[in-house]
Amino acid sequence: MVTLRIILGDQLSQNISSLSDFDSEQDHILMAEVMAEATYVPHHQKKLVFVFSAMRHFAAQLQAQNYQITYIKLEDPNNSQSLTTEVQRWCSAYSPSKIIITESGEYRVQEFIKSWQDLLHIPVEIRADNRFLCTLEEFMQWADGKKQLRMEFFYRQMRKKHQLLMTADGLPEGGSWNFDKENRKPPKKAMSFPNRLSFPADLLTQEVITMVKKRANHHFGDIEPFDYALNNIQAAETFKYFLEHCLANFGNYQDAMLMGEPFLYHSVISLYLNVGLLDPLDCCLKAQNAYQQQKAPLNAVEGFIRQILGWREFIRGIYWLKMPTYKQLNHLQVNRALPEFYWSAQTKMNCLHQVILQTRQNAYSHHIQRLMITGNFALLAGLDPQEVSNWYLAVYADAYEWVELPNTMGMALYADGGIVGSKPYAASGKYIKRMSNFCTDCQYDSQETIGEKACPFNFLYWYFLEKNQNLLASNPRMTNIYATLKRMDRSKIEIIQNQANNFLDNLNF
Ligand code: FAD
Ligand code: DLZ
Ligand code: SF4
Numbered sequence: 427m428v429t430l431r432i433i434l435g436d437q438l439s440q441n442i443s444s445l446s447d448f449d450s451e452q453d454h455i456l457m458a459e460v461m462a463e464a465t466y467v468p469h470h471q472k473k474l475v476f477v478f479s480a481m482r483h484f485a486a487q488l489q490a491q492n493y494q495i496t497y498i499k500l501e502d503p504n505n506s507q508s509l510t511t512e513v514q515r516w517c518s519a520y521s522p523s524k525i526i527i528t529e530s531g532e533y534r535v536q537e538f539i540k541s542w543q544d545l546l547h548i549p550v551e552i553r554a555d556n557r558f559l560c561t562l563e564e565f566m567q568w569a570d571g572k573k574q575l576r577m578e579f580f581y582r583q584m585r586k587k588h589q590l591l592m593t594a595d596g597l598p599e600g601g602s603w604n605f606d607k608e609n610r611k612p613p614k615k616a617m618s619f620p621n622r623l624s625f626p627a628d629l630l631t632q633e634v635i636t637m638v639k640k641r642a643n644h645h646f647g648d649i650e651p652f653d654y655a656l657n658n659i660q661a662a663e664t665f666k667y668f669l670e671h672c673l674a675n676f677g678n679y680q681d682a683m684l685m686g687e688p689f690l691y692h693s694v695i696s697l698y699l700n701v702g703l704l705d706p707l708d709c710c711l712k713a714q715n716a717y718q719q720q721k722a723p724l725n726a727v728e729g730f731i732r733q734i735l736g737w738r739e740f741i742r743g744i745y746w747l748k749m750p751t752y753k754q755l756n757h758l759q760v761n762r763a764l765p766e767f768y769w770s771a772q773t774k775m776n777c778l779h780q781v782i783l784q785t786r787q788n789a790y791s792h793h794i795q796r797l798m799i800t801g802n803f804a805l806l807a808g809l810d811p812q813e814v815s816n817w818y819l820a821v822y823a824d825a826y827e828w829v830e831l832p833n834t835m836g837m838a839l840y841a842d843g844g845i846v847g848s849k850p851y852a853a854s855g856k857y858i859k860r861m862s863n864f865c866t867d868c869q870y871d872s873q874e875t876i877g878e879k880a881c882p883f884n885f886l887y888w889y890f891l892e893k894n895q896n897l898l899a900s901n902p903r904m905t906n907i908y909a910t911l912k913r914m915d916r917s918k919i920e921i922i923q924n925q926a927n928n929f930l931d932n933l934n935f
């Protein structure tokens with residue numbers, strides 16, 4: 427009897443749990459491109475090309491190794507365009523005795539997978555996703571009974587568990603767990619960045635590009651040029667290039683932002699990690715190796731490992747711990763509609779213009795751009811958390827709900843009231859001026875808080891603090907800033923409030 431193994435679009439790893447005991451005599455794989463997954467948010471066109479072409483490359487890789495596989499293309503005339511109905515269609519035709527699947531990364535998908543057994547009257551085995559460094563059980567145990575969940579303490583436990591950057595005496599390498607303070611250098615005037623590896627679209631990708639242009643040309647984003655890696659070999663080359671050319675500077679300039687330089691020294695591997703073309707532990711071990719061979723300093727390597735071993739795993743744990751209610755949270759009770767310029771990039775605020783433009787071109791922007799430009803604006807302006815989340819889920823090639831949602835709701839918007847972060851990441855134009863060169867080309871003046879030329883991030887910052895005083899002033903990490911607000915002249919606060927209200931009422935003009 428046939429066992430059906432199902433591989434989802436972000437499960438493109440040959441060592442995934444659903445394939446672990448594959449019987450080449452009996453078993454069959456099903457992969458399906460479906461409109462329901464392509465449109466549950468209007469994914470960036472480049473993201474769609476990436477997902478579909480990486481799926482097709484993975485299927486071809488399996489076929490070349492004689493795996494039995496059915497691959498349903500989006501344009502297949504019999505395609506019923508949802509995962510459940512495609513599984514149902516295959517089961518009706520071939521009557522498998524069992525289905526095996528690795529758990530989904532998204533609550534929404536996991537819920538319909540759970541319904542298959544009753545719907546299809548076939549046993550469905552849902553296996554744990556073995557591509558993470560912390561199991562969900564382990565995370566739940568760590569979180570259990572804790573009043574506050576802080577990434578830093580989780581990260582220390584993960585460092586010990588995986589023996590990454592640890593001395594023989596069980597101490598953190600370099601005497602400290604975290605070198606974050608050394609990772610916040612502003613950009614220097616004359617900086618040069620290594621060119622990125624580029625993988626020209628092969629025939630298979632060109633076919634996908636044509637298909638996406640036909641089916642989703644109304645979605646946000648530029649399809650071309652398309653040069654992202656599409657299989658595990660190309661993704662490994664990309665990572666090797668990062669280790670050799672970028673990692674040494676990654677630490678110092680992790681938070682810097684520059685016009686025309688979307689990638690700086692970042693790895694640009696999240697899209698590959700999230701679909702399974704790279705393995706997170708392997709990446710951490712290779713980065714550690716670069717430190718041991720004195721090819722990169724400790725602040726860079728620790729900073730990089732912390733992102734993957736710490737933040738990525740912590741964020742995933744929070745998602746599964748708090749869903750489904752997490753998605754509905756709105757601690758600051760805000761509901762302003764997402765302004766049109768998040769799609770068009772047409773705004774006089776140069777920082778937002780530049781970041782949204784880069785997002786449109788690359789389906790990528792680096793962490794500080796997501797957090798301190800688009801995220802910070804959404805926080806200060808009180809944009810609706812669900813609309814903002816859907817935007818992030820749509821526009822980035824690496825976006826899947828398990829990782830996007832806690833980053834947006836928790837880290838950027840403080841909509842979770844402090845589950846992910848201990849305080850809102852609110853910042854004025856002064857921060858953006860220090861960490862970028864955006865302000866030099868802006869019609870607004872980053873030094874001004876009131877008046878026609880005033881940087882909107884400045885007046886919105888004080889407006890935000892004043893407006894949310896009841897919710898935030900008692901936060902010990904905000905004592906200093908609220909003391910400054912208290913000293914501010916009342917008439918100045920009123921002028922700021924008027925300016926902010928007027929600006930927010932005219933966001934789309
Ligand atoms: P690098 O800066 O080179 O970091 C290395 C790796 O660390 C990344 O590839 C990523 O896998 C991991 N990492 C770093 N920070 C985080 C983080 N906060 N959470 C999880 N992993 C992290 N990341 C996604 O993968 N998908 C998303 O949908 C996503 N949405 C985000 C939304 C917002 C509002 C914010 C503030 C952050 C979001 N992030 C998301 C986290 C982070 O911005 C990206 O992982 C990072 O920018 C990817 O670029 P990179 O590969 O060059 O990362
Ligand atoms: C993101 C995505 C897209 C665009 N298309 C498909 C698809 O056609 N078939 C599929 O199996 N998966 C796709 N995915 C990924 C899923 O929507 C979903 O985000 C992940 O499986 C969650 O872990
Ligand atoms: Fe952004 Fe203000 Fe700087 Fe303009 S002046 S780029 S709006 S921070």
